[in-house]
Amino acid sequence: LIGSESLIERLNHVAIAVPDLTAAVTFYRDVLGAEVSAPLDLPEHGVTTVFVKLANTNLELLASLGDGSPISKFIEKNPGGGLHHLCFEVPDLFQAIDKVSQEKIRVLGEAKTGAHGVPVVFMHPKDTFGCLIELEEGKS
Numbered sequence: 001l002i003g004s005e006s007l008i009e010r011l012n013h014v015a016i017a018v019p020d021l022t023a024a025v026t027f028y029r030d031v032l033g034a035e036v037s038a039p040l041d042l043p044e045h046g047v048t049t050v051f052v053k054l055a056n057t058n059l060e061l062l063a064s065l066g067d068g069s070p071i072s073k074f075i076e077k078n079p080g081g082g083l084h085h086l087c088f089e090v091p092d093l094f095q096a097i098d099k100v101s102q103e104k105i106r107v108l109g110e111a112k113t114g115a116h117g118v119p120v121v122f123m124h125p126k127d128t129f130g131c132l133i134e135l136e137e138g139k140s
């Protein structure tokens, strides 16, 4: 019955903002030996992403793309990189947005298509105990 009552299901990924995507890929692929995807530019989000596939979840390496990228600001504050967000899978994103909004949890902007080609939304970290949380529809 796991998931039947819970708004959130699996941990889809843990995202890490990095100042140098090539160096981060080298670390995960060549030093740690993990399976690493090709870089994917997401101009709508101002990021380039690389996924590191693990047995039970994934890592999302995020580098800034273009002017005004949210990652540029993050890297200014955290020059070496750092934990950026967690992503949970939800069966129905719009239902999840309704539910959290009723509880006065702020969502950041509109749902947008994310790195997996499905809708995603972020919740305000000040409403989620200091951790930026992404909700992604469906399973991937």
Ligand code: CO
Pocket: 013, 015, 060, 085, 087, 134
């Ligand atoms: Co993400």
